[in-house]
Amino acid sequence: MAKVTVPDHGSFDVEEGTKLTLALEDNGVQVLHRCGGKAKCTTCRVEVINGEFGDLTEIEQEAFKKKGVExxxxxxxxxxxxxxxxxxxxxxxxxxxxxxxxxxxx
Known part of the structure; x- marks a missing residue:
């Protein structure tokens, strides 16, 4: 299990390998995901304060380039x-x- 912390929402345990969007939503953080997880809208973007998710995926790079995301x-x-x-x-x-x-x- 991993601990996910969200400012103003607290911390919760999540099974490793869980998609972050689902981990957030299933623990009461109502993050947007307007395109249903297809990396088209970028509404599910999060600032990583601490922790590691590896390098940006190609699909993230493309979505961020199109939307001008930090x-x-x-x-x-x-x-x-x-x-x-x-x-x-x-x-x-x-x-x-x-x-x-x-x-x-x-």
Missing amino acids: ENLRLSCQVRVNGNCEVKPMMTVESSGLDAGPRPAE
């Missing part, structure tokens, strides 16, 4: 929890007033 962010629909981490969702249901979007696949 380098210290990751798409939570494209990374899996592989150890303790602290992340800050950039867009949530509460902050945007939008519906979260379709649930990403496992």
Whole structure:
């Protein structure tokens, strides 16, 4: 198990290998994922405060290039929890007033 910490939401244990978007959503953090986890909308982006998710995937690089997203962010629909981490969702249901979007696949 890995511990995921989210400012203003606390910490929770997650099985390693879980998609970060699902780990957040399943633990009460209403992160957006408007495209359903297909890395098209970038609404699920998170700031990585602590922890490691490896190099940006090609799909993240393409999405970020198209949207002009900062380098210290990751798409939570494209990374899996592989150890303790602290992340800050950039867009949530509460902050945007939008519906979260379709649930990403496992």
